[in-house]
Amino acid sequence: MDVTHALAAGMGGIRTAGDLVARMQMARGMRLEEAKLYVAGRLGCSVGDLSDSSAMEQIRGEKGLGRILDHSNLHPGEPNAMMAKFRIAELLGLRINSVERFRELAGL
Amino acid sequence: MGDGFRVAMTRSELRADIEAATEEAARKAKAPPLSAAEQEHLLDIYASRAAFTAVDIGDQVVLSCDGGGSKMTGSDLQDLLESEQRLGQDILELWHIEYSYKAIKTILPFQQQLMQNAQLMLTAPVQYGAQPNLAFYSKPDGPADNWFELLPRGDVAGARAAVMEAMEYATQDFVYVADGMLEAGADGVDFDTTGGAGDADLFSTLRAVRHVREKYPEAGIEVGMAGEFVIGVHGELEWQGRRLAGLWPREQLEVCQEAGATIFGPAVNIRTGKSCCWNTAYSLTVIKPCMDAARIAVHPNVGQGVCGVPVNGYPGEDVASRAARAHVDILRCDGL
Numbered sequence: 436m437d438v439t440h441a442l443a444a445g446m447g448g449i450r451t452a453g454d455l456v457a458r459m460q461m462a463r464g465m466r467l468e469e470a471k472l473y474v475a476g477r478l479g480c481s482v483g484d485l486s487d488s489s490a491m492e493q494i495r496g497e498k499g500l501g502r503i504l505d506h507s508n509l510h511p512g513e514p515n516a517m518m519a520k521f522r523i524a525e526l527l528g529l530r531i532n533s534v535e536r537f538r539e540l541a542g543l
Numbered sequence: 544m545g546d547g548f549r550v551a552m553t554r555s556e557l558r559a560d561i562e563a564a565t566e567e568a569a570r571k572a573k574a575p576p577l578s579a580a581e582q583e584h585l586l587d588i589y590a591s592r593a594a595f596t597a598v599d600i601g602d603q604v605v606l607s608c609d610g611g612g613s614k615m616t617g618s619d620l621q622d623l624l625e626s627e628q629r630l631g632q633d634i635l636e637l638w639h640i641e642y643s644y645k646a647i648k649t650i651l652p653f654q655q656q657l658m659q660n661a662q663l664m665l666t667a668p669v670q671y672g673a674q675p676n677l678a679f680y681s682k683p684d685g686p687a688d689n690w691f692e693l694l695p696r697g698d699v700a701g702a703r704a705a706v707m708e709a710m711e712y713a714t715q716d717f718v719y720v721a722d723g724m725l726e727a728g729a730d731g732v733d734f735d736t737t738g739g740a741g742d743a744d745l746f747s748t749l750r751a752v753r754h755v756r757e758k759y760p761e762a763g764i765e766v767g768m769a770g771e772f773v774i775g776v777h778g779e780l781e782w783q784g785r786r787l788a789g790l791w792p793r794e795q796l797e798v799c800q801e802a803g804a805t806i807f808g809p810a811v812n813i814r815t816g817k818s819c820c821w822n823t824a825y826s827l828t829v830i831k832p833c834m835d836a837a838r839i840a841v842h843p844n845v846g847q848g849v850c851g852v853p854v855n856g857y858p859g860e861d862v863a864s865r866a867a868r869a870h871v872d873i874l875r876c877d878g879l
Contacts, residue, residue, distance in 0.1 A: 441631050445604070447633075456605055460806060467605065523666075537728075
Protein backbone atom coordinates (compact mmCIF):
# COMPACT_ATOMS: atom_id res chain seq x y z
CA MET A 436 0.00 0.00 0.00
CA ASP A 437 2.92 2.35 0.69
CA VAL A 438 4.06 1.87 -2.89
CA THR A 439 0.54 2.41 -4.21
CA HIS A 440 0.17 5.74 -2.44
CA ALA A 441 3.68 6.84 -3.40
CA LEU A 442 2.91 6.25 -7.06
CA ALA A 443 -0.69 7.46 -7.04
CA ALA A 444 -0.29 10.71 -5.17
CA GLY A 445 3.10 11.17 -3.48
CA MET A 446 5.53 13.95 -4.24
CA GLY A 447 8.48 11.56 -4.27
CA GLY A 448 10.54 12.45 -1.21
CA ILE A 449 14.19 13.16 -1.96
CA ARG A 450 13.71 11.93 -5.56
CA THR A 451 12.01 15.29 -6.00
CA ALA A 452 11.34 18.08 -3.49
CA GLY A 453 8.82 16.16 -1.40
CA ASP A 454 10.99 16.23 1.69
CA LEU A 455 11.49 19.99 1.41
CA VAL A 456 7.78 20.72 1.05
CA ALA A 457 7.10 18.31 3.91
CA ARG A 458 9.52 20.20 6.15
CA MET A 459 7.54 23.41 5.66
CA GLN A 460 4.32 21.62 6.56
CA MET A 461 5.86 20.06 9.64
CA ALA A 462 7.74 23.05 10.98
CA ARG A 463 5.44 25.89 9.97
CA GLY A 464 2.13 24.11 9.44
CA MET A 465 1.97 25.46 5.89
CA ARG A 466 -0.80 24.32 3.57
CA LEU A 467 0.38 22.52 0.43
CA GLU A 468 0.16 25.41 -2.04
CA GLU A 469 1.91 27.80 0.32
CA ALA A 470 4.64 25.26 1.07
CA LYS A 471 5.22 24.51 -2.61
CA LEU A 472 5.44 28.22 -3.48
CA TYR A 473 7.85 28.80 -0.60
CA VAL A 474 10.16 25.95 -1.58
CA ALA A 475 10.05 26.81 -5.29
CA GLY A 476 10.96 30.38 -4.43
CA ARG A 477 13.91 29.27 -2.32
CA LEU A 478 15.11 26.87 -5.03
CA GLY A 479 14.56 29.35 -7.85
CA CYS A 480 12.46 26.91 -9.86
CA SER A 481 8.83 26.49 -10.85
CA VAL A 482 6.25 24.76 -8.67
CA GLY A 483 5.94 22.17 -11.43
CA ASP A 484 9.62 21.30 -11.05
CA LEU A 485 9.09 20.27 -7.43
CA SER A 486 7.56 16.90 -8.30
CA ASP A 487 9.65 16.38 -11.44
CA SER A 488 12.39 13.90 -10.59
CA SER A 489 14.48 14.86 -13.62
CA ALA A 490 14.49 18.58 -12.82
CA MET A 491 14.98 18.02 -9.12
CA GLU A 492 17.88 15.64 -9.58
CA GLN A 493 19.76 18.47 -11.28
CA ILE A 494 18.69 21.10 -8.77
CA ARG A 495 19.45 18.93 -5.74
CA GLY A 496 22.83 18.08 -7.17
CA GLU A 497 23.72 21.70 -7.87
CA LYS A 498 22.66 22.84 -4.41
CA GLY A 499 23.96 19.82 -2.49
CA LEU A 500 20.57 18.82 -1.04
CA GLY A 501 21.07 15.06 -1.16
CA ARG A 502 19.96 12.67 -3.90
CA ILE A 503 18.90 9.04 -4.25
CA LEU A 504 21.95 6.82 -4.34
CA ASP A 505 22.05 3.58 -6.28
CA HIS A 506 24.61 1.67 -8.28
CA SER A 507 24.15 3.80 -11.40
CA ASN A 508 23.79 7.10 -9.58
CA LEU A 509 26.58 7.45 -7.06
CA HIS A 510 27.79 10.84 -5.99
CA PRO A 511 30.89 10.51 -3.80
CA GLY A 512 32.12 13.85 -2.58
CA GLU A 513 28.62 15.33 -2.71
CA PRO A 514 26.63 16.17 0.45
CA ASN A 515 23.97 13.69 1.54
CA ALA A 516 22.13 12.85 4.76
CA MET A 517 23.31 15.08 7.65
CA MET A 518 25.62 17.07 5.37
CA ALA A 519 22.74 17.83 3.04
CA LYS A 520 20.49 18.79 5.94
CA PHE A 521 22.87 21.58 6.92
CA ARG A 522 22.31 23.00 3.42
CA ILE A 523 18.56 22.36 3.51
CA ALA A 524 18.26 24.25 6.80
CA GLU A 525 20.08 27.22 5.31
CA LEU A 526 18.14 27.07 2.05
CA LEU A 527 14.71 26.93 3.70
CA GLY A 528 15.53 29.28 6.58
CA LEU A 529 14.58 26.56 9.06
CA ARG A 530 16.05 25.34 12.30
CA ILE A 531 16.36 21.58 11.66
CA ASN A 532 16.43 19.81 14.99
CA SER A 533 18.93 17.08 14.07
CA VAL A 534 21.29 19.64 12.53
CA GLU A 535 21.29 21.66 15.71
CA ARG A 536 21.85 18.51 17.77
CA PHE A 537 24.74 17.49 15.51
CA ARG A 538 26.30 20.95 15.77
CA GLU A 539 26.04 20.81 19.55
CA LEU A 540 27.32 17.24 20.01
CA ALA A 541 30.15 17.64 17.52
CA GLY A 542 31.23 20.83 19.25
CA LEU A 543 30.97 22.90 16.06
CA MET B 544 -16.07 -3.85 -0.95
CA GLY B 545 -14.98 -2.35 2.35
CA ASP B 546 -13.76 -5.77 3.51
CA GLY B 547 -11.59 -6.18 0.41
CA PHE B 548 -13.88 -8.61 -1.44
CA ARG B 549 -13.86 -7.94 -5.19
CA VAL B 550 -17.22 -7.19 -6.79
CA ALA B 551 -18.31 -6.02 -10.23
CA MET B 552 -20.57 -2.96 -10.30
CA THR B 553 -22.23 -1.08 -13.13
CA ARG B 554 -21.83 2.67 -13.56
CA SER B 555 -25.43 3.09 -12.41
CA GLU B 556 -24.79 1.09 -9.25
CA LEU B 557 -21.70 3.16 -8.49
CA ARG B 558 -23.65 6.38 -9.04
CA ALA B 559 -26.36 5.17 -6.69
CA ASP B 560 -23.75 4.36 -4.03
CA ILE B 561 -22.16 7.81 -4.32
CA GLU B 562 -25.52 9.56 -4.01
CA ALA B 563 -26.55 7.45 -1.02
CA ALA B 564 -23.22 7.85 0.77
CA THR B 565 -22.91 11.58 0.38
CA GLU B 566 -26.51 12.07 1.53
CA GLU B 567 -25.98 9.91 4.61
CA ALA B 568 -22.67 11.59 5.45
CA ALA B 569 -24.14 15.06 5.00
CA ARG B 570 -27.01 14.22 7.31
CA LYS B 571 -24.82 12.71 10.02
CA ALA B 572 -21.99 15.26 9.93
CA LYS B 573 -24.27 18.22 9.19
CA ALA B 574 -22.10 19.00 6.18
CA PRO B 575 -23.02 19.82 2.59
CA PRO B 576 -23.19 16.85 0.22
CA LEU B 577 -20.68 16.59 -2.61
CA SER B 578 -21.55 18.81 -5.58
CA ALA B 579 -22.82 17.31 -8.82
CA ALA B 580 -19.41 17.91 -10.45
CA GLU B 581 -17.59 16.26 -7.55
CA GLN B 582 -19.91 13.26 -7.67
CA GLU B 583 -19.38 12.96 -11.42
CA HIS B 584 -15.58 13.08 -11.02
CA LEU B 585 -15.72 10.45 -8.29
CA LEU B 586 -17.88 8.29 -10.53
CA ASP B 587 -15.34 8.58 -13.36
CA ILE B 588 -12.55 7.48 -11.00
CA TYR B 589 -14.43 4.42 -9.77
CA ALA B 590 -16.09 3.46 -13.06
CA SER B 591 -12.75 3.24 -14.86
CA ARG B 592 -11.59 -0.26 -15.81
CA ALA B 593 -7.96 0.73 -15.11
CA ALA B 594 -6.04 -1.34 -12.58
CA PHE B 595 -4.40 1.80 -11.23
CA THR B 596 -5.09 5.51 -11.19
CA ALA B 597 -3.16 8.58 -10.10
CA VAL B 598 -3.46 12.33 -9.59
CA ASP B 599 -2.57 14.70 -12.40
CA ILE B 600 1.06 15.67 -12.95
CA GLY B 601 1.88 18.50 -10.57
CA ASP B 602 -0.96 17.68 -8.16
CA GLN B 603 1.14 15.34 -6.04
CA VAL B 604 0.92 15.81 -2.28
CA VAL B 605 3.10 15.20 0.77
CA LEU B 606 2.93 11.67 2.19
CA SER B 607 3.20 11.14 5.92
CA CYS B 608 2.67 7.76 7.54
CA ASP B 609 1.77 6.04 10.76
CA GLY B 610 4.45 3.45 11.17
CA GLY B 611 5.26 3.00 7.53
CA GLY B 612 7.89 0.88 5.88
CA SER B 613 7.88 -2.87 6.11
CA LYS B 614 9.82 -3.98 9.19
CA MET B 615 10.93 -6.86 6.99
CA THR B 616 14.33 -5.52 6.04
CA GLY B 617 16.35 -6.40 9.09
CA SER B 618 16.47 -3.25 11.15
CA ASP B 619 14.72 0.04 11.75
CA LEU B 620 17.53 1.94 10.04
CA GLN B 621 17.44 -0.19 6.92
CA ASP B 622 13.69 0.10 6.86
CA LEU B 623 13.83 3.88 7.03
CA LEU B 624 16.53 4.01 4.36
CA GLU B 625 14.40 1.90 2.05
CA SER B 626 11.39 4.11 2.71
CA GLU B 627 13.47 7.15 1.77
CA GLN B 628 15.52 5.74 -1.09
CA ARG B 629 13.10 3.27 -2.68
CA LEU B 630 9.56 4.37 -1.78
CA GLY B 631 10.28 8.09 -1.99
CA GLN B 632 8.43 8.82 1.24
CA ASP B 633 8.21 12.54 2.00
CA ILE B 634 7.97 12.17 5.79
CA LEU B 635 9.51 9.12 7.44
CA GLU B 636 8.49 7.74 10.79
CA LEU B 637 10.53 5.83 13.33
CA TRP B 638 8.28 3.53 15.32
CA HIS B 639 8.28 0.44 17.45
CA ILE B 640 6.00 -2.56 17.17
CA GLU B 641 4.69 -1.75 20.69
CA TYR B 642 3.11 1.28 19.05
CA SER B 643 1.89 2.92 22.26
CA TYR B 644 3.37 5.83 24.23
CA LYS B 645 2.93 3.88 27.45
CA ALA B 646 5.08 1.02 26.15
CA ILE B 647 7.64 3.27 24.50
CA LYS B 648 8.26 5.03 27.82
CA THR B 649 9.99 1.89 29.06
CA ILE B 650 12.38 1.67 26.09
CA LEU B 651 12.89 5.35 25.40
CA PRO B 652 16.72 5.32 25.44
CA PHE B 653 16.76 2.58 22.78
CA GLN B 654 14.42 4.57 20.59
CA GLN B 655 16.41 7.75 21.17
CA GLN B 656 19.62 6.05 20.05
CA LEU B 657 17.86 4.77 16.93
CA MET B 658 16.58 8.26 16.18
CA GLN B 659 20.02 9.80 16.62
CA ASN B 660 21.55 7.19 14.30
CA ALA B 661 18.74 7.54 11.77
CA GLN B 662 19.12 11.30 11.63
CA LEU B 663 22.78 10.88 10.69
CA MET B 664 21.90 8.68 7.72
CA LEU B 665 18.73 10.21 6.34
CA THR B 666 17.95 13.38 4.43
CA ALA B 667 14.14 13.35 4.58
CA PRO B 668 12.43 14.44 7.81
CA VAL B 669 11.93 11.70 10.41
CA GLN B 670 9.18 11.95 13.00
CA TYR B 671 8.54 9.61 15.92
CA GLY B 672 5.14 7.97 16.09
CA ALA B 673 3.02 6.03 18.57
CA GLN B 674 -0.59 5.84 19.73
CA PRO B 675 -2.10 7.46 22.85
CA ASN B 676 -4.12 4.30 23.70
CA LEU B 677 -5.66 5.65 26.88
CA ALA B 678 -7.34 2.35 27.66
CA PHE B 679 -3.93 0.89 28.52
CA TYR B 680 -3.98 3.00 31.67
CA SER B 681 -7.00 1.15 33.09
CA LYS B 682 -7.03 -2.16 34.95
CA PRO B 683 -5.88 -4.83 34.30
CA ASP B 684 -3.24 -3.17 32.06
CA GLY B 685 -2.84 0.02 34.07
CA PRO B 686 -3.38 1.68 37.46
CA ALA B 687 -6.78 3.35 37.01
CA ASP B 688 -10.10 1.61 37.53
CA ASN B 689 -11.64 0.33 34.33
CA TRP B 690 -14.33 2.75 33.21
CA PHE B 691 -15.62 0.24 30.68
CA GLU B 692 -16.54 -1.98 33.65
CA LEU B 693 -17.87 0.85 35.80
CA LEU B 694 -20.13 2.39 33.16
CA PRO B 695 -22.31 -0.70 32.59
CA ARG B 696 -22.87 -0.80 36.36
CA GLY B 697 -24.20 2.73 36.25
CA ASP B 698 -21.27 4.15 38.21
CA VAL B 699 -20.84 7.24 36.04
CA ALA B 700 -19.04 9.25 38.72
CA GLY B 701 -16.61 6.41 39.39
CA ALA B 702 -15.99 5.95 35.66
CA ARG B 703 -15.30 9.64 35.17
CA ALA B 704 -12.90 9.67 38.11
CA ALA B 705 -11.06 6.69 36.62
CA VAL B 706 -10.88 8.43 33.25
CA MET B 707 -9.43 11.56 34.84
CA GLU B 708 -6.81 9.53 36.69
CA ALA B 709 -5.81 7.71 33.50
CA MET B 710 -5.55 11.00 31.61
CA GLU B 711 -2.98 12.33 34.06
CA TYR B 712 -0.74 9.29 33.59
CA ALA B 713 -1.25 9.36 29.84
CA THR B 714 -0.32 12.97 29.24
CA GLN B 715 2.78 12.54 31.40
CA ASP B 716 3.87 9.63 29.20
CA PHE B 717 3.13 11.44 25.92
CA VAL B 718 5.17 14.43 27.07
CA TYR B 719 8.01 12.25 28.38
CA VAL B 720 8.35 10.34 25.12
CA ALA B 721 7.84 13.37 22.86
CA ASP B 722 10.43 15.40 24.77
CA GLY B 723 12.85 12.49 24.69
CA MET B 724 12.55 11.90 20.97
CA LEU B 725 12.81 15.59 20.12
CA GLU B 726 15.90 15.86 22.30
CA ALA B 727 17.32 12.96 20.27
CA GLY B 728 16.87 14.90 17.04
CA ALA B 729 13.40 13.96 15.77
CA ASP B 730 11.85 16.36 13.29
CA GLY B 731 8.45 15.86 14.85
CA VAL B 732 6.07 13.61 16.74
CA ASP B 733 3.00 11.76 15.53
CA PHE B 734 0.06 11.08 17.81
CA ASP B 735 -1.56 8.34 15.77
CA THR B 736 -5.09 6.95 16.17
CA THR B 737 -5.98 9.72 18.59
CA GLY B 738 -9.40 9.46 20.13
CA GLY B 739 -9.40 5.66 19.99
CA ALA B 740 -10.56 5.70 23.60
CA GLY B 741 -12.88 8.64 23.05
CA ASP B 742 -12.89 12.22 24.24
CA ALA B 743 -10.50 11.53 27.14
CA ASP B 744 -7.95 10.06 24.75
CA LEU B 745 -8.18 13.20 22.60
CA PHE B 746 -8.02 15.53 25.60
CA SER B 747 -4.88 13.81 26.95
CA THR B 748 -3.28 14.21 23.54
CA LEU B 749 -4.22 17.86 23.12
CA ARG B 750 -2.50 18.68 26.40
CA ALA B 751 0.68 16.97 25.16
CA VAL B 752 0.43 18.78 21.81
CA ARG B 753 0.24 22.12 23.56
CA HIS B 754 3.26 21.26 25.69
CA VAL B 755 5.34 20.25 22.65
CA ARG B 756 4.33 23.34 20.71
CA GLU B 757 5.32 25.66 23.55
CA LYS B 758 8.63 23.91 24.24
CA TYR B 759 9.66 23.18 20.63
CA PRO B 760 8.29 25.95 18.39
CA GLU B 761 9.43 24.38 15.09
CA ALA B 762 8.73 20.72 15.85
CA GLY B 763 6.34 18.94 13.55
CA ILE B 764 3.24 17.69 15.36
CA GLU B 765 0.92 15.35 13.51
CA VAL B 766 -2.38 14.31 15.08
CA GLY B 767 -4.02 11.42 13.25
CA MET B 768 -7.50 10.48 14.36
CA ALA B 769 -9.06 7.09 15.11
CA GLY B 770 -12.44 7.76 13.54
CA GLU B 771 -14.80 10.36 12.16
CA PHE B 772 -16.68 10.85 15.40
CA VAL B 773 -15.25 11.37 18.90
CA ILE B 774 -16.96 9.02 21.33
CA GLY B 775 -17.99 10.47 24.67
CA VAL B 776 -16.33 8.12 27.12
CA HIS B 777 -16.21 10.88 29.75
CA GLY B 778 -18.78 13.02 28.04
CA GLU B 779 -18.13 16.38 29.62
CA LEU B 780 -14.53 17.12 28.71
CA GLU B 781 -14.02 20.47 26.99
CA TRP B 782 -11.09 22.01 25.15
CA GLN B 783 -11.18 25.81 25.14
CA GLY B 784 -14.89 25.71 25.96
CA ARG B 785 -15.72 23.17 23.26
CA ARG B 786 -17.06 19.76 24.29
CA LEU B 787 -14.93 17.05 22.70
CA ALA B 788 -17.53 14.28 22.70
CA GLY B 789 -19.34 14.24 19.39
CA LEU B 790 -16.85 16.23 17.35
CA TRP B 791 -16.69 15.57 13.60
CA PRO B 792 -13.53 16.13 11.51
CA ARG B 793 -13.90 19.89 11.02
CA GLU B 794 -14.20 20.48 14.76
CA GLN B 795 -11.49 17.91 15.47
CA LEU B 796 -9.21 19.88 13.17
CA GLU B 797 -10.04 23.13 14.92
CA VAL B 798 -9.13 21.87 18.39
CA CYS B 799 -5.95 20.23 17.10
CA GLN B 800 -4.72 23.32 15.28
CA GLU B 801 -5.60 25.48 18.26
CA ALA B 802 -3.50 23.21 20.49
CA GLY B 803 -0.52 23.56 18.15
CA ALA B 804 -0.56 20.66 15.70
CA THR B 805 0.95 21.31 12.26
CA ILE B 806 -0.56 18.31 10.45
CA PHE B 807 -4.06 16.96 11.03
CA GLY B 808 -5.07 13.50 9.84
CA PRO B 809 -8.82 12.90 9.69
CA ALA B 810 -9.92 9.27 9.64
CA VAL B 811 -13.27 7.94 8.46
CA ASN B 812 -13.91 4.31 9.34
CA ILE B 813 -14.76 1.80 6.62
CA ARG B 814 -18.18 0.18 6.47
CA THR B 815 -17.16 -3.32 5.43
CA GLY B 816 -20.53 -4.15 3.92
CA LYS B 817 -20.50 -1.13 1.62
CA SER B 818 -18.56 -0.67 -1.59
CA CYS B 819 -15.26 1.22 -1.61
CA CYS B 820 -16.92 3.79 -3.83
CA TRP B 821 -19.63 4.30 -1.19
CA ASN B 822 -16.98 4.57 1.54
CA THR B 823 -14.91 7.13 -0.37
CA ALA B 824 -17.96 9.29 -1.10
CA TYR B 825 -18.87 9.15 2.59
CA SER B 826 -15.30 10.01 3.63
CA LEU B 827 -15.00 12.95 1.24
CA THR B 828 -18.28 14.45 2.43
CA VAL B 829 -17.33 14.17 6.08
CA ILE B 830 -13.81 15.56 5.64
CA LYS B 831 -14.51 18.30 3.10
CA PRO B 832 -15.54 20.96 5.67
CA CYS B 833 -12.00 20.68 7.12
CA MET B 834 -10.46 22.14 4.03
CA ASP B 835 -11.99 25.59 4.47
CA ALA B 836 -11.29 25.71 8.20
CA ALA B 837 -7.68 24.51 8.01
CA ARG B 838 -4.75 26.81 8.73
CA ILE B 839 -2.48 23.75 8.92
CA ALA B 840 -1.83 20.85 6.59
CA VAL B 841 -4.56 18.20 6.33
CA HIS B 842 -3.48 14.63 5.53
CA PRO B 843 -6.51 12.28 5.38
CA ASN B 844 -5.66 8.78 6.60
CA VAL B 845 -5.92 6.41 3.65
CA GLY B 846 -4.57 3.37 5.41
CA GLN B 847 -6.20 -0.01 5.81
CA GLY B 848 -9.76 0.36 7.03
CA VAL B 849 -10.17 4.13 6.70
CA CYS B 850 -11.10 6.72 4.07
CA GLY B 851 -12.11 4.35 1.29
CA VAL B 852 -9.28 1.82 1.65
CA PRO B 853 -10.57 -1.67 2.58
CA VAL B 854 -9.96 -3.09 6.03
CA ASN B 855 -8.23 -6.01 4.29
CA GLY B 856 -4.54 -6.44 5.18
CA TYR B 857 -3.50 -6.25 1.54
CA PRO B 858 -5.66 -3.59 -0.10
CA GLY B 859 -5.70 -3.89 -3.87
CA GLU B 860 -3.84 -1.27 -5.90
CA ASP B 861 -7.05 -0.48 -7.75
CA VAL B 862 -9.00 0.57 -4.67
CA ALA B 863 -6.11 2.14 -2.75
CA SER B 864 -5.06 4.30 -5.71
CA ARG B 865 -8.67 5.32 -6.34
CA ALA B 866 -9.08 6.38 -2.71
CA ALA B 867 -5.81 8.36 -2.83
CA ARG B 868 -6.67 10.13 -6.07
CA ALA B 869 -10.25 10.89 -5.03
CA HIS B 870 -9.15 12.53 -1.78
CA VAL B 871 -6.50 14.65 -3.51
CA ASP B 872 -8.64 15.61 -6.51
CA ILE B 873 -11.82 16.45 -4.64
CA LEU B 874 -10.58 17.71 -1.27
CA ARG B 875 -7.45 19.42 -2.60
CA CYS B 876 -5.89 18.16 0.60
CA ASP B 877 -2.28 18.90 1.60
CA GLY B 878 -1.13 15.33 1.93
CA LEU B 879 -2.12 11.79 2.73
